[in-house]
Amino acid sequence: MRIYNRGEMNATEVGTKRAEITAQYKEFIGRKIIFILSCITAICIIAAISATLGSYPITVTEVYHIIVHSPFQNIDISHPITVTELYHTIVHNSFQDFINTNEEYVVWKLRLPRIVMGILAGIGLAVAGTAMQGILRNPLVSPTTIGIAAGAHLGAAIAFILGAGFTSGKLILMGNAFLFALIPAFVIFGLARFKRATPEMMILAGIAMTFIFSSVSSLLHYFSDPDMLKGLVVWKMGNLGNATWGDLFTVSLVLAVCIPLLIWKSWDLNTMGAGDEIAKSLGVNVKRTRIFVMMTASLLTAVVICFTGMITFVGLVAPHICRIIIGGDTRFLIPASGLFGAVFLLFSDTVARTIVAPVIIPVGIVTSCVGGPLFLYLIIRKRREYW
Amino acid sequence: MKLNVKGLEFGYTSMPVLADVCLELAPSEMLGIVGPNGAGKSTLIRCINRILNPQSGRILLDENDIKNMDGIELAKKMGYIPQTASQIFPTTVFDAILMGRRPHIGWRSGEEDHEKVLDVLELLDIEDLAMRDIKELSGGQQQRVFIARALAQEPDVLLLDEPTSNLDIRHQLEVMEIITDLVAKDGISAIMAIHDLNLASKYTDRVLIMKEGKIFDAGSPSGVLTPENIRSVYGVEAEVIHRVDSNGGRPYIVPIRPLTE
Ligand SMILES: Nc1ncnc2c1ncn2[C@@H]1O[C@H](COP(=O)(O)OP(=O)(O)OP(=O)(O)O)[C@@H](O)[C@H]1O
Ligand SMILES: [Mg+2]
Numbered sequence A: 001m002r003i004y005n006r007g008e009m010n011a012t013e014v015g016t017k018r019a020e021i022t023a024q025y026k027e028f029i030g031r032k033i034i035f036i037l038s039c040i041t042a043i044c045i046i047a048a049i050s051a052t053l054g055s056y057p058i059t060v061t062e063v064y065h066i067i068v069h070s071p072f073q074n075i076d077i078s079h080p081i082t083v084t085e086l087y088h089t090i091v092h093n094s095f096q097d098f099i100n101t102n103e104e105y106v107v108w109k110l111r112l113p114r115i116v117m118g119i120l121a122g123i124g125l126a127v128a129g130t131a132m133q134g135i136l137r138n139p140l141v142s143p144t145t146i147g148i149a150a151g152a153h154l155g156a157a158i159a160f161i162l163g164a165g166f167t168s169g170k171l172i173l174m175g176n177a178f179l180f181a182l183i184p185a186f187v188i189f190g191l192a193r194f195k196r197a198t199p200e201m202m203i204l205a206g207i208a209m210t211f212i213f214s215s216v217s218s219l220l221h222y223f224s225d226p227d228m229l230k231g232l233v234v235w236k237m238g239n240l241g242n243a244t245w246g247d248l249f250t251v252s253l254v255l256a257v258c259i260p261l262l263i264w265k266s267w268d269l270n271t272m273g274a275g276d277e278i279a280k281s282l283g284v285n286v287k288r289t290r291i292f293v294m295m296t297a298s299l300l301t302a303v304v305i306c307f308t309g310m311i312t313f314v315g316l317v318a319p320h321i322c323r324i325i326i327g328g329d330t331r332f333l334i335p336a337s338g339l340f341g342a343v344f345l346l347f348s349d350t351v352a353r354t355i356v357a358p359v360i361i362p363v364g365i366v367t368s369c370v371g372g373p374l375f376l377y378l379i380i381r382k383r384r385e386y387w
Numbered sequence B: 001m002k003l004n005v006k007g008l009e010f011g012y013t014s015m016p017v018l019a020d021v022c023l024e025l026a027p028s029e030m031l032g033i034v035g036p037n038g039a040g041k042s043t044l045i046r047c048i049n050r051i052l053n054p055q056s057g058r059i060l061l062d063e064n065d066i067k068n069m070d071g072i073e074l075a076k077k078m079g080y081i082p083q084t085a086s087q088i089f090p091t092t093v094f095d096a097i098l099m100g101r102r103p104h105i106g107w108r109s110g111e112e113d114h115e116k117v118l119d120v121l122e123l124l125d126i127e128d129l130a131m132r133d134i135k136e137l138s139g140g141q142q143q144r145v146f147i148a149r150a151l152a153q154e155p156d157v158l159l160l161d162e163p164t165s166n167l168d169i170r171h172q173l174e175v176m177e178i179i180t181d182l183v184a185k186d187g188i189s190a191i192m193a194i195h196d197l198n199l200a201s202k203y204t205d206r207v208l209i210m211k212e213g214k215i216f217d218a219g220s221p222s223g224v225l226t227p228e229n230i231r232s233v234y235g236v237e238a239e240v241i242h243r244v245d246s247n248g249g250r251p252y253i254v255p256i257r258p259l260t261e
Helices: A011-052 A060-068 A083-093 A102-136 A148-164 A170-194 A199-223 A226-237 A245-264 A266-273 A276-281 A286-308 A314-326 A330-354 A363-380 B041-048 B071-077 B093-104 B111-123 B139-152 B169-186 B197-203 B227-234
Strands: B003-010 B018-025 B030-034 B056-061 B078-081 B157-161 B189-193 B206-211 B214-219 B236-241 B252-258
Touching: A011 A060, A011 A102, A011 A314, A011 A330, A011 B111, A060 A102, A083 A245, A102 A245, A102 A266, A102 A286, A102 A314, A102 A330, A148 A170, A148 A199, A148 A226, A148 A286, A170 A199, A170 A245, A170 A286, A199 A226, A245 A266, A245 A286, A245 A330, A266 A276, A266 A286, A266 A330, A266 B093, A276 A286, A276 B078, A314 A330, A314 A363, A330 A363, B003 B041, B018 B041, B018 B214, B030 B041, B030 B169, B030 B197, B041 B157, B041 B189, B071 B078, B071 B093, B078 B139, B093 B111, B093 B139, B111 B139, B139 B157, B139 B169, B157 B169, B169 B189, B169 B197, B197 B252, B206 B227, B214 B227, B227 B236
Parallel strands: B030 B189, B030 B206, B078 B157, B157 B189
Antiparallel strands: B003 B018, B003 B056, B206 B214, B236 B252
16 A cells, blocks of 8 residues: 555554554444344344243243244254255144144244244345345335336236135245245336336335236226235235244345345445445446345345235334444345344334234234334435435 | 546436546546536546446556456455445444455454554544544535544555545544555555645646536646636636745635626
């Protein structure tokens, strides 16, 4: 490195300044890591409490014992195992001869899948929201607010009604949801690119598309037979209760592929936050990165929505709160916001299960009650003039 | 590193903005671009940095056409400081400058990169801002951060689009000295669009005057910054004073009044 000398400070003064800045920077990073660890702790605590809540009384220690005696112990890991084998073991074999008591049944079949789905869906939606905000340079963007969630939901509903079914045709369901999620994604893209859309314009377009998708799906409800109707309606409202271990397996797999890809792109997202010109001058292929990140985030959204229905606003709330706490560095923001999304959704679901117990209300209603007002607040008060 | 621009043509729409622009830049040379608003200075700089793709013409870095270069490879060789920047999300000054290291690093930034950030922070006199949010700084402070980012990038060619437009007179002079210093000592070359004719005269080796997308005149500051040129390019009556002083015989330009046709 070149040595510059400004001539005004003596060497020791310069040395202490550098040390000071370095220490501050390290502390700043430390704070981000502490936040991430706190989120993980919060997830564990809420999950443990949540597992004891419900009409069948089970204590925390009982839950603990039941979980420690996991049916996954039956999985033979002494030899390499393929993904499909693993899937079959989890879905078909391990539970059959394992569940003996009612407690075990309640924990393993009813409560845990719901809790784990809450964690996974929270992570997926929040990460998708963070990534979308980054590439569109717009803090109002999230899967809900630009119509991607509604698109995915409609896609899945169409596949479902055409007979793909919740159990058999999951792949078709997800594929169709992804396809429909891409429609709003590329409309918003086109607007940003060819019409130089303002942030507000993107959101208006998103809301318009949400209306369209949502009325088409209402039309589907209107014509579907009563048996299907209730399922469709509950699903539209966002609900974690239908999760099976097979679903959890699929969602984790998609998360495990998509999220590292997005974290890998976080430098590029950082530079794009400074403006396209800066990003290009730092060697980022802006156009390609945008498309890649948008597709990945849409896939995350589509897969989560397929299994949970319309859970709204997680992808808006999580990045916002995390950005206030740990700043905008995407390298930390993606994991932090994912984990915070999990905390948020898990907590909302716990509320949804207990607020009017024994009736369980759809979790999407709870997240909307929190996210809607925040969204309004963001529109009214442009915090720090983000845009 | 030698830069060579040949027959550059560019238009945002079908209207040409740059027409047949040619220029050469030797290592350790500082080239100033002056000209009225809308003359195409920023556009030229963006084309050279491949932010815009020219309709025709070639841009060669040491005989290699930049069209065929990989983005990262180009970013290691050329740094760019835009006229305006639009940071969206909050970022600390330290992280903003660390972005300049992106072409050199993988995912993790190392000790060495942090050292370089500290060096440029010190150089541009913004150490006290290191942990502040860049969006909460004054225009001039932000501008120094952008310059710091481009310096942290360690390019061979620096492209600066009005780097001093928001700076107070002391920082104008300081920034210009930092850049001329780099150019003189490290074999870096620089292209700088600049409105202040006196700064151009004082610090550049060569001046290029642009008018309506074409090169109107080019040469040494004293040869190009003449009352006649200033009149026909800007429509301004100006006095040009040559004085023998520490300025090395470079002219002082004193604008007098705008001319009415
Ligand atoms: N993004 C754009 N789209 C369309 N036209 C543009 C765009 N940017 C600039 N122009 C036009 O191109 C011409 C050259 O603009 P440019 O920004 O290069 O001028 P400049 O010399 O840098 O001016 P200034 O001194 O004001 O910075 C102008 O007529 C301008 O209106
Ligand atoms: Mg300009």
